[in-house]
Amino acid sequence: MKYLLLPVFILSEWILSAQNLVPNPGFDDIVDCPFECGQIYLAEPWVSATNSSPDLLNECSPHPFLQVPYAGTNFDSYQLPRSGSGYAFIITYYSGMVGSGAVGFYGLSEYIEVPLKEVLVHNTQYYIEFFVSPDITPMSFWGYTEPPALTLTDTFVYKEFNAMEVLPLEPVIEERVIIKDTVGWTRISGCYTAKGTEKFAIIGNFRSQTETLIEAIMPSYPDRCFYYIEDVLIMPFDPLPDTLLLCDKMPVKINAGFLDATYLWNTGETDSIITIFDIGIYTVEAFMENCILRDTVVVIDPEEVPGFPADTLICRDEPLRLSPPILGEYHWSDGSEENHLIVSSSGFYEVTVTNECGEFIFFTEVEVKDCACNVFIPNAFSPNGDGVNDFLEAFVGCDFDYQIKKFGVFDRWGGQVYSSSNGETIKWNGTARGKDVPVGVYVWVLEYEVFRNGVSERRTEKGDVLILR
Template sequence: MWRRDNKNYYLFIFLSFTGILSSQNLVDNPGFESYSSCPTMQAQLALASPWHSPAGSITTPDLLNSCATFMQGCFSMGVPYNRNGYTPPRSGSGYAGILTKYPVANLREYLQAPLNSSLISGEIYEVSMYVILSDSCRYATDNMGMYLTNGAVSQTGTPFANQPIYVTPQIEHKSVITDTANWVKVGGLYFAQGGEDHVTIGNFRSDAGNTVLSSNIPYGSCGISGNTAYYFIDDVSVTTCIFNMQISGDTVICQGDSSHLNASGNNTYGWYNVSDLNLLLSNQSSLDVKPDSSITYIVYGDIDTGYITVNVLASINFNLGSDTTLCIGDTLTSDINNGSYSFLWNDGSILNYNIIDQTGLFWLEIQAGASCSFRDSIQVSMLELPLAELGNDTMICEGNSIILDVSQNGVNYIWKDGSSNASLNVNTSGTYFVRCENQCEQSSDTISVQVEQCSYEVFLPNAFSPNGDGVNDVLYVRGLLISTIELKVFDRFGKLVFENKDINNGWDGKHKGKILSSGVFAYELTAVFADGNEKYMKGAISLVH
């Protein structure tokens, strides 16, 4: 059965999801509001449990909160005023801060927290956070990301030079965030593999992999603000999505086919490919798609949200082979890898193999899913075994010839004299040999041909006496080198009373088993000689008792 592949799609969006229902946030303390004590200096993220730096980290992500109003200037960790300028929180009274660029190459800071419940395989989650650039920093960067893992990830490096965590986050904002006045939503939809129980936030690229822009704003005088890119993080969220919108359409199609998708129950619609939620595909209730590979589509409405996965079945590469010829008695076995397919042969067989032992056109149709079928055929011919048959030894009349013919389809010939034709013209006495062969087998034969002087004489007595005395009781046709005869005898009324085609048989004077009375009978005789010449005779025969 074909099913959707629960793979990770890397999503990044800049819009609020209208009509999407979400369950409880799996991130505790998502806005960094709760703290064990008010922050008094940098690097105190751990005061906002369960948030912390990754294991191995030497760098200093910050906790900032409005409770820290007693500190001023470059020592302030307050909200909205602090050592990094003026930034009101998106909600509540706190947020966290991290560096994404630093004078020391590739230095990175990360926020990390356990989820209060592990993700469930196959479920779809909305993963998001809000990000804003400090208004006192000189630089801005792209690639702000969120990385969901089964277990916590660690960070390596030396003091003051912690290296990036080199992974590809499931959520990554590809654009440079330069806004210092408005919080930017970074997030997307994530198809869980199952078991993910931690979230890590930061920039997961090297300096060379990032785009760095000058913010073109007056940067502050505190510490290193003139050489950094520093961002505040607020309202981190991982929630299960609830989709209520009904979407219809073909969910399994063949490669090259299209599917008409239709959503209902809303007033407005927005169709997106889950791999690029920034690209609006349609704002109509329906969408015609022709994907090259399996894709999940999301449609946002003003009331509900839904998604549908269109699975694309690639062409099945199977080949019965080229048309072929078999020898009589041989078989051809076509065996196809079973896979998750159904089979139908031209003879009604539903097995994944067939044994072919006869001439014909054979085809196999493979069905994949409910709508995709693929067919191939093969033409099989059967090659007869060669037969060299020259007949019985024979005689021919002097001056005549006989043609020895062994012609067959697809056969090669070799005669005793070295010739290779299908026939041989013989006019001299001798023993003649031929071998017939093809790709299957070979066969040979010999014949003796005797050349005689022929008189072409035929003798038929003009009277006989079938009285049982053993003398002249049977009427025979006699002559030299006669191959066949045809003798017909008629009574005086023209009625046929005897007919014979075998020179070795004669007439015993009977008709239908009864001896005829004495009388005169007419006859017609045709004799064929060994060389093919014929002689025709007619006359009268007396039957005497």
């Protein structure tokens, strides 16, 4: 590797910010005031995931049961917004009879669904939370249930429900506890590592009637439970860059600040911001209410990076990928500005990388050769002692160093009649166990290693040979 450094300026602090991927998370941006039940769609882009009718509640509603803070199913329902002017409202459990107008006719639970602002990134950690409060009052009190859960899907979900059905989806965030706080808001939260295809979030009860946790205090009929839902958040935890440059060995601050987390670095520090003085690997753990998030940064000295390979040989059918070892803006000698260059012909290659530490120039010389090794083994020999073609020998010609690892000859039943290994001279006289083998065709197998640019590559050649006498 070769490079030149041209200093430009120094970075003193590194901060990355994350965004909530849930649009309209508090259901406050509405296209119209709700005036009847089942109008969650007015809080765009939220919709119902089934043929049930989840509600939108807001201060501006003219309907007495939809007007915050007195909104709910009971005359004495009351809940202040956690933020903004409204919230969503769904039924999560119902044990009534099936029939026209009965909630159970449209399933056990209602579900609200929203498209995310962007597709989740594979193997990235996400923190997910939303807040709930049960609509249980002295006027309508039978008991408590577990809260709704949240799942993520690759595609939009809509299902026409029959009685007591639930969506057959596995929740990614679920707290299987009984919620009894009817005054405040209870946080439902957790961490999730993405598959990389998730595009939609759905909130509801994904447990069947028999699976749902219930604590009945004053049993009535029908038993039912409604939940207010507020402030839905899905946020990636990726506060640190993958790689950070220590310019001119000057210290740099990194900030892992994330919501209301507490922190522990592998250095023992517990603040969200630490100062880096040396190269190395730095890992932070962010402790949330129900889970731990982790991120890592590799800090390098740009003057000590290993960089490009030394001037090298490549095979004609094996292109070389050149990638600068540091991030920045790239300008290659051929005019391209990608973060890598595929090389398939001989020549001199150079790239200039510009970043916060300055300009770095990396270059290397590449020579392309035909890497095929020529293996010659006669297709016949006559081990009859006349001094002509009495032995089977192998001849290998390579442009690179090589070593024969193993050579074997086999009869038509697969029995081995000759072998040599680890550099032994290949010279077979047509005998096996001290006796002449029969005239006929035999199969040979040659295994050898080729060494290029300090790397070994194992290869195998096969063929057949005829014994004559």
